[in-house]
Amino acid sequence: MKQDSSIILTDINKTYNKGKLTAVRDISFSVEGGELFGLIGPDGAGKTTLFRILTTLLLADGGSASVNGFDVVKDYKQIRNCVGYMPGKFSLYQDLTIEENLNFFATVFGTTIEKNYDLIKDIYVQIEPFKDRRAAKLSGGMKQKLALCCALIHKPDVLFLDEPTTGVDVVSRKEFWEMLKRLKAQGITILVSTPYMDEANLCDRIALIQKGEILSIDTPEKIIQSYPVKLYALKSSNAFKLMQDVRDYTGTETCFAFGDALHTTFKSGEEEILNYLKSKGHNDVSIDLITPSIEDCFIALLKN
Amino acid sequence: MEQVIKTEKLTKRFGDFIACNELSFEVGKGEIFGFLGANGAGKTTAMRMLCGLLKPTSGKASVAGYDVFTQTEKIKMSIGYMSQKFSLYDDLTVSENIRFYAGIYGMRTKEIKIKTQELLDELQLQNEAKTLVSALPLGWKQKLAFSVSIVHAPDIVFLDEPTGGVDPVTRRQFWDLIYHAADRGVTVFVTTHYMDEAEYCNRVSIMVDGVIAALDSPANLKKQYGSENMEEVFYQLARKAKRSDN
The missing domain is CATH 3.30.70 (Alpha-Beta Plaits)
Structure with a gap:
């Protein structure tokens, strides 16, 4: 593996229920700095498990992984400072307003909204008219944008997005991927998961994943080229x-x-x-x- | 064709906000009717009125021949409902779930026994009858949830994003079940975010800002909007939405 890889996984294993349920099995891959990398697969494929291991919220049973050169076990504190994570389930404070949530996350990371406003501006202006509304009262699309802003407010090097477009209509999905492109252009490494196969083409490289195992890993073009028969x-x-x-x-x-x-x-x-x-x-x-x-x-x- | 859903200027207001504005459409018996729209367009409100769960502000509508203002209990007995979010009880077994739902709909014990066997055979779940639903793979759960939602042979089944999260093969197997149900005369009213699934419907309506902006067969809609596929049709209509939930 190259040293400048931003995310590296080597033989990662994780089981639940005292070993009865295998979530991921011998997963190895790496994501280069500045790459937009997609984990594509249905529910139960193991996508969220991988996100939780990489964001230091879950310990793997075996294997090793690093983010930005930091080990997910030993250096978890450094990792938490340099990554942004948007979980699949909305996890912001429902009883805080848009602005309060954003302020809270900025403060936790020792920064301010003003300092990194450039990074979130495009996204934040769309929800700013409602900045005094509590998160609980927001619609799905607005929650999604607020969660992305909160994940970006400390200017992370690596962004983890777990199914950001699930249950979102076609128009909002297109907008969301436009936002990701702009973030990528600023040099942020992005690992994103999705159950929508058509979104795969918007990634630099993808891993197709099912039942805890990688079926294929390459650029979308090369995966398509390797289709074995005439269709x-x-x-x-x-x-x-x-x-x-x-x-x-x-x-x-x-x-x-x-x-x-x-x-x-x-x-x-x-x-x-x-x-x-x-x-x-x-x-x-x-x-x-x-x-x-x-x-x-x-x-x-x-x-x- | 016999019309099992009829609406005329069906409207729902919440204060100043018009969630559904004068919806007028009909759905025929045995039809697969795709009900699409952007987030916040008013789909859920419309569906709740048609299911007898929400009283409209004005207009008219009947479902399975019953009035949505006055005969909501009769409507509930004549329809099935399944959504990705709510469907089966995880802590009941497969056959307990079937018995529970069939019982709720007033089926007799003897009838339930026969129906349970039929259903297990059709889904090839004979060996899983005593398995807790929580232990089933998502794809099986969805197929079971669908079969349970039509266990009482309703005239109409409402499917609210039924295929979220499953692999592409399972998603297509689910549509085989939909086709079989429609073939037996069940009317299928379905919402989805997968635009390829819109093509599997006989007709599709697309809601934008509380009104039905388009309603026709997928082939006619594509022709009308000069689009290759339904995703482009949807995009053309929905991106004009002023009121979105974004």
Whole structure:
């Protein structure tokens, strides 16, 4: 591993319930300084466990990890000073106002809102009109922005964001990723997790993670390039019948709905498939060879 | 087509704030109806009125033939409801959960027994009947929660972001269950933040600032807004929202 890596994990293991439940198994990867790195996977994959270990809130059973060169066990105090953490569950003070929450976190880290205002300005101006409102009374989108401001107020070197966009609508999700891009441009290393596969493309590198193990780790482009077979998109006016017929076809390897198309892999050639579908009464089927999405890749990796 | 949800200028005000402003739409029997909108657009308020949990300020609406002002108890008996946040009791077993919900809806003991077996077979959970729900993987829980929500054969089932947090394969298996239910004539009223799922609906409505800004089949909406997919349609409509919760 390179020395200038900002986050390094080596063979991290963690179990719960006296060893009965494995949360993460032999996880190793590193995040470079200034990188925007995504942990992509469903609930129960182990994403939050990794965040808690890296932010020194949970001890691993085995393995080692460091953040900014500091060991997560020995140097936990230094780590807490140089990282920002936005947990998946809203964890600010409900009975403090927006401004009071922000002031509180600034004070805890020995700084002031004014001193680091530049860093949060873009985000804070959107919630500033409501700065006297208590956190408990904020909507989901506003809470999310306040939590991000509080995680940034001490100008951390590394930012940990655990599912910041879960349950958030498409428009707010796009805005949130725009904010992350601007933070990255200021040199902050960002480790972010998400269950939305389409957000993977916005990261420099990603780890696809499922049931405590990494399925693949690389740039989104390279993960897509390594998709093992040809992938086709099938469309017809009767999408539901098409899906049933494609699934019944013996030459079909896998078939999953993606919006209005069926992403399908076959054992046989295009000609044969079209003939079969015609025999089933599908006269308006289109079939196109397509570039897989990260979600296609994730599904293919789950199969193995 | 028989209409199982009908609303006419359905409105809900909270003081000066108009959460839902003159909603007028119909949903047909067996239809999969996607109910989309930005956070804060008024979706939850609308759903609560349709479920008989919140009295509208003005307008008209009927659900399964019952009036949302005067027949809310009858509505509750005719609908199913599932959300990602509230669904099953973690400290009851799989079959206890089924028995509990079926009992609440007034099903007879004998009927419940038959239905329980049917349900376990359909979900291939025969070996898990006596397992606590807390011990099930999230994907199984969601499938079970959905099946339990329609255990009393309601006319309509309301699904509030049912597929959050599961892997992409499980998410699609969940939609297979939705299609099967719709095939049997159950009307499905569903909200989601996954825009690819909007494409699986027969029709989709998109709420912006308390009004229904668009309502049509996904194909027609894409044509109308010159978009490749539903995400672009949604984005075009929702980014204009003045009242958002951001």
